[in-house]
Amino acid sequence: MKRDRSIQKKIDRQKVVNYMRANDLAAKEREAALHERQERRRKKRSRQLIFRLSMALLALLLVIVAILLIFPVYSSARMEAGTKATVKDFLRFHFPNAAFTKDSEKFDPDVPGIYQLQIKNGLFQYHCKLTIEDTTPPELEVKDLIAGITDSYEVSSFVESAEDLTDVTVDYGKAPDASLIGEKQELSILASDTAGNTTEKKATLFLLPIIYRVNLEAGAAAPDIHSFVTDEEINEEETYIVSDLSAIDFNTARENDIEVMYQGTAYPAKICIADTQAPVFTLSESFTSFLGESIRYKTHVTVTDNSGAYDLKIDTSKVNPDAEGSYPVVYTATDESGNSSSVEITLTVAKKTADEEALFSRVDAILAEIINDNMTQREKAEAIFRYIKDSFIFVNDSDKSNYVLAANTMLDLGQGDCYSYYAIAKAMLTRAGIKNMDICYYNRPIREHYWNLVDVEDGHGWYHYDTCSNEYVPERVCLWTTAQLMEVNDGRYSYDPSQYPPIP
Ligand SMILES: [Ca+2]
Ligand SMILES: [Ca+2]
Numbered sequence: 278m279k280r281d282r283s284i285q286k287k288i289d290r291q292k293v294v295n296y297m298r299a300n301d302l303a304a305k306e307r308e309a310a311l312h313e314r315q316e317r318r319r320k321k322r323s324r325q326l327i328f329r330l331s332m333a334l335l336a337l338l339l340v341i342v343a344i345l346l347i348f349p350v351y352s353s354a355r356m357e358a359g360t361k362a363t364v365k366d367f368l369r370f371h372f373p374n375a376a377f378t379k380d381s382e383k384f385d386p387d388v389p390g391i392y393q394l395q396i397k398n399g400l401f402q403y404h405c406k407l408t409i410e411d412t413t414p415p416e417l418e419v420k421d422l423i424a425g426i427t428d429s430y431e432v433s434s435f436v437e438s439a440e441d442l443t444d445v446t447v448d449y450g451k452a453p454d455a456s457l458i459g460e461k462q463e464l465s466i467l468a469s470d471t472a473g474n475t476t477e478k479k480a481t482l483f484l485l486p487i488i489y490r491v492n493l494e495a496g497a498a499a500p501d502i503h504s505f506v507t508d509e510e511i512n513e514e515e516t517y518i519v520s521d522l523s524a525i526d527f528n529t530a531r532e533n534d535i536e537v538m539y540q541g542t543a544y545p546a547k548i549c550i551a552d553t554q555a556p557v558f559t560l561s562e563s564f565t566s567f568l569g570e571s572i573r574y575k576t577h578v579t580v581t582d583n584s585g586a587y588d589l590k591i592d593t594s595k596v597n598p599d600a601e602g603s604y605p606v607v608y609t610a611t612d613e614s615g616n617s618s619s620v621e622i623t624l625t626v627a628k629k630t631a632d633e634e635a636l637f638s639r640v641d642a643i644l645a646e647i648i649n650d651n652m653t654q655r656e657k658a659e660a661i662f663r664y665i666k667d668s669f670i671f672v673n674d675s676d677k678s679n680y681v682l683a684a685n686t687m688l689d690l691g692q693g694d695c696y697s698y699y700a701i702a703k704a705m706l707t708r709a710g711i712k713n714m715d716i717c718y719y720n721r722p723i724r725e726h727y728w729n730l731v732d733v734e735d736g737h738g739w740y741h742y743d744t745c746s747n748e749y750v751p752e753r754v755c756l757w758t759t760a761q762l763m764e765v766n767d768g769r770y771s772y773d774p775s776q777y778p779p780i781p
Pocket of ligand 2: 495552553554555556582583584612616
């Protein structure tokens with residue numbers, strides 16, 4: 278019986294344990310289920326939050342896009358004057374087809390003001406108020422001024438530059454005192470734009486008791502002290518030019534700084550040389566040149582200028598040196614100060630001719646003017662000599678292939694060398710019926726010289742006759758004896774006597 282109760286107790290304890298275990302398991306399962314439910318709810322709430330935030334963001338973006346689409350243009354804009362602006366500067370977005378309409382007020386970016394603008398973009402038109410304002414003061418550069426006793430000056434004399442997008446007015450901040458002569462005074466200069474912005478700069482004025490600037494034309498003589506003072510009488514010990522004026526080039530346009538003593542005090546002064554006179558053509562003659570020869574453009578003009586220096590340009594663009602004809606040639610001389618003058622001459626390009634008949638008819642026409650039948654042979658030879666001396670100029674060049682060609686060329690060009698002079702003399706003497714002969718000293722390349730022998734039938738026989746005109750033949754060798762000729766012979770007349778008949 279006792280054992281049965283013990284067994285029964287064991288069984289009961291086991292039941293209690295089992296029951297407790299079963300109860301514990303159920304509790305854990307319930308807890309797990311609860312946790313799972315809570316997790317599901319938390320995840321759901323997160324998803325809902327993300328969804329709502331996304332929706333809100335999307336809505337915000339839609340609103341922004343809508344605003345930009347409906348209002349793509351700034352309703353008002355401000356711009357500093359001088360800023361370049363196009364329709365793009367008034368758009369929130371880049372719209373390639375946006376443009377100002379005809380209703381827009383025209384605006385100049387340099388002119389301050391308020392402008393009503395209309396901008397069209399697609400089907401829509403927008404309004405924008407543009408304010409152009411000037412808040413930038415003018416840029417002002419001033420200079421110090423020295424003024425002589427006869428100079429006038431005003432506020433603009435002190436201004437090197439005054440720049441602003443709008444009009445600038447310049448005025449004194451502190452005005453000069455005209456009674457302060459001989460000492461420097463400080464002024465202030467004000468520059469104001471139309472918007473009222475101002476800039477102030479200091480400048481110095483030095484009023485002199487003398488004439489500060491003496492103006493001269495290039496080539497003028499040096500001035501003396503009286504050019505710098507207004508006093509009629511001066512004490513030359515106290516008032517004089519200090520600087521050495523011989524160091525100044527009075528031909529060149531330039532401002533030269535000098536120093537002048539006036540009543541014992543030294544002052545600065547200037548000698549201002551200007552060149553206002555254009556170069557002058559003292560010779561400009563039409564001339565002939567022959568096919569195949571180089572054209573001597575420069576020998577037919579001479580130019581002078583008061584400055585002593587000039588540049589000569591020759592326009593030969595209308596000349597065809599390979600075709601006979603007459604062509605204009607323009608010479609333009611320009612001095613260093615830019616004064617210039619021009620002349621036009623005619624260049625004749627001709628074929629060189631050795632036509633003797635043509636030469637004789639040309640020579641006959643000249644002789645008809647200078648000799649007549651009442652003249653003696655000597656008088657005729659002298660008339661021909663004078664004509665040749667007066668009519669041709671010497672250049673160190675000629676074609677010496679034959680005298681006819683040389684004489685024709687001399688008549689065409691008006692110039693030639695000793696061979697040309699000999700040739701024209703030969704043609705004229707011959708056509709005048711005067712007996713003549715060629716003579717030369719020939720020792721190339723050292724020296725050669727050509728002249729004529731003439732017999733005027735006065736019983737003397739041959740005379741020397743040299744019409745050539747240049748610095749080496751300064752004499753008038755007209756019907757000279759050999760003794761006369763040898764007195765001036767420096768070598769050019771050293772002919773070989775054995776080649777010629779006796780020349781008394
Ligand atoms: Ca301004
Ligand atoms: Ca000049």
